[in-house]
Amino acid sequence: MLYYILRRILMMIPTLFVISFLVFFIIELPTGDYISNQIAALKTSGEQSSIAKLEFLRKEFSLDRPFFERYLIWVGLWPGPHGLDGLLQGNWGWSFEFDKPVAEVVGPTLPLTIVLNFATILFVYVMSFPIGIYSATRQYSWGDYGFTFIGYVGLATPNFLLALILLYFFNQWFGLSVGGLMAPEYIDQPWSFDKAMSVLAHLIVPTIVIGTSGTAGMIRRLRANLLDELHKQYVTTGRAKGLKEGQLLVKYPLRMAINPFIADIGNLIPSLVSGSVIVSVVMSLPTVGPVLLSALQSQDQFLAGFVLLFVAVLTLIGMLISDLLLAVLDPRIRLGGRASS
Amino acid sequence: MNVLSIEGLTVEFNTAEGRTKAVNDVSFVVPENKTVALVGESGSGKTVISQTIMGLLPSIASVTSGKVILSDPTGAEPPVDIASLDRKGPQMRHLRGNRVAIIFQEPMTSLSPLHTIGDQIGEAAKLHRDVSAPEARELTQEMLRLVQFPDPARALDTYPFELSGGLRQRAMISMAMICNPALLIADEPTTALDVTIQAEILKLIKDVQSELRMSVLMITHDFGVVANMADEIAVIYHGRIMEKGTAEQLFGNPQHDYLKALLNAVPGFHMDKSERLVPIRPIEVKSEDLTRNRPKCDVLPGETLMEMRGVTKEFTLRKGSLFSGKPKTLKALDNINLTIKRGECLGLVGESGSGKTTAAKAILRALHLERGEVVYNRGKGLENIADLTGDDLMDYRRRVQLIFQDPFSSLNPRMTINDILAEPFEVHGIGTAEERSERVRSLISLVGLDPRFLRRYPHSFSGGQRQRIGIARALALNPEFILCDEPTSALDVSVQAQILNLLQDLKRDLNLTYLFVSHNLAVVDYIADRIAVMCRGRLVELGETREVVSNPLHPYTKALLSAVPEPDLSTPLDFSALDANRASEPHLWPEPFRVTNEDVPSLFEMEPEHFVCAPGLKNAGALEGTAA
Numbered sequence: 001m002l003y004y005i006l007r008r009i010l011m012m013i014p015t016l017f018v019i020s021f022l023v024f025f026i027i028e029l030p031t032g033d034y035i036s037n038q039i040a041a042l043k044t045s046g047e048q049s050s051i052a053k054l055e056f057l058r059k060e061f062s063l064d065r066p067f068f069e070r071y072l073i074w075v076g077l078w079p080g081p082h083g084l085d086g087l088l089q090g091n092w093g094w095s096f097e098f099d100k101p102v103a104e105v106v107g108p109t110l111p112l113t114i115v116l117n118f119a120t121i122l123f124v125y126v127m128s129f130p131i132g133i134y135s136a137t138r139q140y141s142w143g144d145y146g147f148t149f150i151g152y153v154g155l156a157t158p159n160f161l162l163a164l165i166l167l168y169f170f171n172q173w174f175g176l177s178v179g180g181l182m183a184p185e186y187i188d189q190p191w192s193f194d195k196a197m198s199v200l201a202h203l204i205v206p207t208i209v210i211g212t213s214g215t216a217g218m219i220r221r222l223r224a225n226l227l228d229e230l231h232k233q234y235v236t237t238g239r240a241k242g243l244k245e246g247q248l249l250v251k252y253p254l255r256m257a258i259n260p261f262i263a264d265i266g267n268l269i270p271s272l273v274s275g276s277v278i279v280s281v282v283m284s285l286p287t288v289g290p291v292l293l294s295a296l297q298s299q300d301q302f303l304a305g306f307v308l309l310f311v312a313v314l315t316l317i318g319m320l321i322s323d324l325l326l327a328v329l330d331p332r333i334r335l336g337g338r339a340s341s
Numbered sequence: 342m343n344v345l346s347i348e349g350l351t352v353e354f355n356t357a358e359g360r361t362k363a364v365n366d367v368s369f370v371v372p373e374n375k376t377v378a379l380v381g382e383s384g385s386g387k388t389v390i391s392q393t394i395m396g397l398l399p400s401i402a403s404v405t406s407g408k409v410i411l412s413d414p415t416g417a418e419p420p421v422d423i424a425s426l427d428r429k430g431p432q433m434r435h436l437r438g439n440r441v442a443i444i445f446q447e448p449m450t451s452l453s454p455l456h457t458i459g460d461q462i463g464e465a466a467k468l469h470r471d472v473s474a475p476e477a478r479e480l481t482q483e484m485l486r487l488v489q490f491p492d493p494a495r496a497l498d499t500y501p502f503e504l505s506g507g508l509r510q511r512a513m514i515s516m517a518m519i520c521n522p523a524l525l526i527a528d529e530p531t532t533a534l535d536v537t538i539q540a541e542i543l544k545l546i547k548d549v550q551s552e553l554r555m556s557v558l559m560i561t562h563d564f565g566v567v568a569n570m571a572d573e574i575a576v577i578y579h580g581r582i583m584e585k586g587t588a589e590q591l592f593g594n595p596q597h598d599y600l601k602a603l604l605n606a607v608p609g610f611h612m613d614k615s616e617r618l619v620p621i622r623p624i625e626v627k628s629e630d631l632t633r634n635r636p637k638c639d640v641l642p643g644e645t646l647m648e649m650r651g652v653t654k655e656f657t658l659r660k661g662s663l664f665s666g667k668p669k670t671l672k673a674l675d676n677i678n679l680t681i682k683r684g685e686c687l688g689l690v691g692e693s694g695s696g697k698t699t700a701a702k703a704i705l706r707a708l709h710l711e712r713g714e715v716v717y718n719r720g721k722g723l724e725n726i727a728d729l730t731g732d733d734l735m736d737y738r739r740r741v742q743l744i745f746q747d748p749f750s751s752l753n754p755r756m757t758i759n760d761i762l763a764e765p766f767e768v769h770g771i772g773t774a775e776e777r778s779e780r781v782r783s784l785i786s787l788v789g790l791d792p793r794f795l796r797r798y799p800h801s802f803s804g805g806q807r808q809r810i811g812i813a814r815a816l817a818l819n820p821e822f823i824l825c826d827e828p829t830s831a832l833d834v835s836v837q838a839q840i841l842n843l844l845q846d847l848k849r850d851l852n853l854t855y856l857f858v859s860h861n862l863a864v865v866d867y868i869a870d871r872i873a874v875m876c877r878g879r880l881v882e883l884g885e886t887r888e889v890v891s892n893p894l895h896p897y898t899k900a901l902l903s904a905v906p907e908p909d910l911s912t913p914l915d916f917s918a919l920d921a922n923r924a925s926e927p928h929l930w931p932e933p934f935r936v937t938n939e940d941v942p943s944l945f946e947m948e949p950e951h952f953v954c955a956p957g958l959k960n961a962g963a964l965e966g967t968a969a
Contacts, residue, residue, distance in 0.1 A: 242436075
């Protein structure tokens, strides 16, 4: 088992390199870069001094080098103008658009992104788990139809619309300020208990909005999986032993049906981040979503590259967690090699 | 004293098509310490009876009249009418797994793959015997020893997927036994197992029964099993008991026409070559339907149609990873040489894991071969099928078809029968929509099913019906060479007789060629012209059917033949001989048959046209035979 964990973690390293290369490659696909675009814009207005500064920046960030060299410098495997100074050395790059280091631009958004993602995943699982089980064990009941209907409505409603509606009602009923992840008075204030409570209160709406479609999908999947398992022979065997229905359900079919549920942890993260961009813009949430959007629009390549890589890392960690959980739960995965008869 | 007495039991199913009586006024008793066999075809209601006794009836079923009285011979519990209990209530739960226990047909799916067998077996003890976890573990270990697990202490912590089918069934039996039930229901306990394993399991049930003094209700369709196990027999058909009595009465002097018909449908070794099985519902073959639209076969009867030359297939058991060394391999086929002539039926016999199915897959070009080649004659001389591409390959695929073993997983559950049967035509682009639907209708009636069934999905059919659908699908393209991979192992004897006769008729009328893979020697004896016996990927014996069956030379063939239960009270299985010879270990065979991993398993003609794998004879200077 320990060997498995170690191997699984070691495997992440080459994966990360491949992902970083792909991310860099895709970001560089459009012709030009942020600075050459700026230079082109300035040339039409003829401001020589600014152009000279930008040319300096181009050299400074080695944008004039060939593609592979640029990639390696970004990662930190090739000496740039300041020696080895890339991601591996902890330098996340420079955002041209904000004229600040990337770390400063995304820094404040990262913890909130993680908190929001975590809350959403928790929401998805806490909601879909009991509902899925209910729907499967009482197939074709009114409850099953009801949840199915709500689930489809959740899938079909555009997220931003749902966001606006919920924000309105939360504002009407609970007096919650519209937008953001905390009440306006706490912004730029040091952390306090009240601020934390405000963040929690503001998390509710985005969590529901971002999580609905995931929840609806998860309910359908759990229901279908569990229905398949409920009619398997080993369930009858358990019943024939004299087990109570509740114990039986939890011990046998649920254990089997839960596999895809766990395997989805890794897949949920990227879809949550990319799916929440519009919602984050609409609700002005300080997450990496809107940052990524603007960085991609203005070809702010280091910023965009870092955000994409960050999401990839989150995904890989999610995958790792789901793989380890699967190995713990499913002996066929854990002992797969031993069964050689 | 009767442990179980069923009186006038009627069970109705409330389906969308109205109420149907699955069990109709059934009465019989199971005396103490006796085995009663409930014999019937699939759909006869025998499983519904077992579900009623266990209180496991589906919610759409209800007991409308009758009693099911269970009286514990130990006197620990007062007699109780199971039919009157709430199926999900505590009283029923108390009986279930405690006083009545059940073994199911499928050892592969009856155990949860995620829990150790120690956990699953001990669970019943914890539920009913009020024991702590360590005590339950001890009890479980004792039970595993009783069912002769090789290493009971270690077996506690193994998962079902680490065990063979026979061991899983042993685990199931120990699970059923752990609370010393008064009644054990064995629902087709050996149908899914090899004959040698079947004999062992039957012996085990007998041994355990005499040790624990319990009654057994044996539900089966196999008269060989009945003859070897039952004291009393009840024959059920369409939910009614047709005939009941002691084994001597029923085998010696069957009264009811249905029982006579069933007994006639069982193939046995005593039959003449010209003798035909008499199915209960014979199928008329409309072969003109099948002669139309055939790819032309230019190979004359008796000429070589297909030949396997030194075919070797290895499977990697565990990939060599980045750090560890060589991958472990298993030889599924070891230097197989086999020729099949046009118009003949070659029976390929062996236990599971012997490589029979792998051989069939190699012929289908469904596998990459390590060494050797499969050549096939499409009328242009023998061609290596590995070289076929494009249209030639499609043509080959049309000529060679497979009938699968498992009727449950070989049909797509999301497709209607119509779609399943029409798919071959779509793949090969044959016919217009009307022609296809007409063909599909004639195919379904060819295998004795109603064309109204075409709109249904596979789940609404019984195993036998599904298998017939699979056969119809294999026949759809009018192939000339059909690989039958255990086509009747999941079927009732009457349906089996139907299918076997159907295959024989088709062979006669269309000059089809079969490779008939089976572990049932009686079936192979009935249908095959020649028999090839396989063990552990090696061909061990090959010859004319009669010759091999009446004069087996190889120890493995002898062991296989002795494990077949005959539907005849005068020839019981020799249970005592079972443990003595573990005949499926090639390195334990006596000289000159002993095969080690280094030996090339080549065949020697020990008697005219009768080849045996005996590497020891090479040194003795015998002539090496070409496996013709």
